[in-house]
Amino acid sequence: xxxxxxxxxxxxxxxxxxxRRSILTRLAEGPARVTxxxxxxxxxxxxxxxxxxxxxxxxxxxxxxxxxIRTCAIVPEALDPVRSWLDQQRAMWEARLxxxxxxxIKAMKDRTQ
Amino acid sequence: xxxxxxxxxxxxxxxxxxxRRSILTRLAEGPARVTxxxxxxxxxxxxxxxxxxxxxxxxxxxxxxxxxIRTCAIVPEALDPVRSWLDQQRAMWEARLxxxxxxxIKAMKDRTQ
DNA sequence: ATGATAGTTAGCATCATGGCTAAGCATCAT
DNA sequence: ATGATGCTTAGCCATGATGCTAACTATCAT
Numbered sequence: 001x002x003x004x005x006x007x008x009x010x011x012x013x014x015x016x017x018x019x020r021r022s023i024l025t026r027l028a029e030g031p032a033r034v035t036x037x038x039x040x041x042x043x044x045x046x047x048x049x050x051x052x053x054x055x056x057x058x059x060x061x062x063x064x065x066x067x068x069i070r071t072c073a074i075v076p077e078a079l080d081p082v083r084s085w086l087d088q089q090r091a092m093w094e095a096r097l098x099x100x101x102x103x104x105i106k107a108m109k110d111r112t113q
Numbered sequence: 114x115x116x117x118x119x120x121x122x123x124x125x126x127x128x129x130x131x132x133r134r135s136i137l138t139r140l141a142e143g144p145a146r147v148t149x150x151x152x153x154x155x156x157x158x159x160x161x162x163x164x165x166x167x168x169x170x171x172x173x174x175x176x177x178x179x180x181x182i183r184t185c186a187i188v189p190e191a192l193d194p195v196r197s198w199l200d201q202q203r204a205m206w207e208a209r210l211x212x213x214x215x216x217x218i219k220a221m222k223d224r225t226q
Numbered sequence: 227a228t229g230a231t232a233g234t235t236a237g238c239a240t241c242a243t244g245g246c247t248a249a250g251c252a253t254c255a256t
Numbered sequence: 257a258t259g260a261t262g263c264t265t266a267g268c269c270a271t272g273a274t275g276c277t278a279a280c281t282a283t284c285a286t
Contacts, residue, residue: 005134006131008128008134009131012125012126012128012129013126013129015121015125015129017244018118018119018121018122021118021121021198025202025205028202028205028206029209033263034262034263035261035262043246044247045262046246046247046263046266047244047245047246049265050243050244050245051244054243065263067253067254068253068262068263069262069263070263074206076203076206079199079202079203082199083199085134086195086196089137092138092141092142093189096142096143126273130274146232146233148233157276157277158234159236159275159276159277160274160275162234162235163275164274167273178233180282180283181232182231182233183232
């Protein structure tokens with residue numbers, strides 16, 4: 001039971017920081033080095049490295065080191081659990097709306113009898 | 114620039130806690146009192162109240178007090194910015210995939226000439 | 227008017243987060 | 257072999273998040 005929740009928590013938490021979202025947006029255009037990712041943020045390298053670790057631990061990106069260069073790339077499927085959760089949430093909400101509507105219709109019928 | 118990002122940050126942060134997600138799931142079935150929400154969590158009332166405040170500040174729920182009872186209800190549209198961000202992210206990713214594919218096709222053509 | 231119920235407020239302890247600097251290590255170019 | 261480059265590690269600091277208890281307020285029932 002908890003495994004699933006933990007995954008979502010990691011994902012949502014990783015996405016809750018604007019710097020991390022901007023890194024993801026940058027990576028959506030293609031892989032990049034750590035330094036490339038740090039430049040537009042105005043943050044120091046160790047700070048950016050930490051954000052990268054958070055993204056990687058959430059499974060949102062992968063990284064690989066070639067020589068002294070670490071290249072980062074997104075993992076697009078990683079967002080699937082988030083989508084699923086949103087869809088599930090919406091489904092429940094809509095099911096409830098349907099029940100309310102059915103109830104309202106029945107109430108109208110009862111009144112007209 | 115920041116306004117948009119702030120909204121997403123609040124939303125993602127609110128969703129990053131399993132207790133808060135369980136509250137949302139419960140509320141998807143219909144409005145509930147604070148105490149109703151606290152019971153399944155095993156957490157004390159003040160703690161749950163705080164989670165509720167976070168959800169409300171993110172715009173994910175609304176609350177109203179009638180007498181001594183505060184009733185909480187979800188705001189389904191509140192998740193729209195999250196969906197939009199996900200869709201946008203996916204669109205960028207797919208656009209890049211298309212470019213890669215076009216590149217690969219062009220490379221194959223070049224070779225066969 | 228008394229007591230039970232439902233929330234609220236205040237304040238505390240603890241740990242996580244996000245930023246930094248300074249120093250270290252590995253690799254590449256010369 | 258030396259220096260520049262790119263990343264990594266360690267450690268500090270300030271702030272914020274999550275849980276709690278205790279005490280307070282406001283309402284409802286009797």
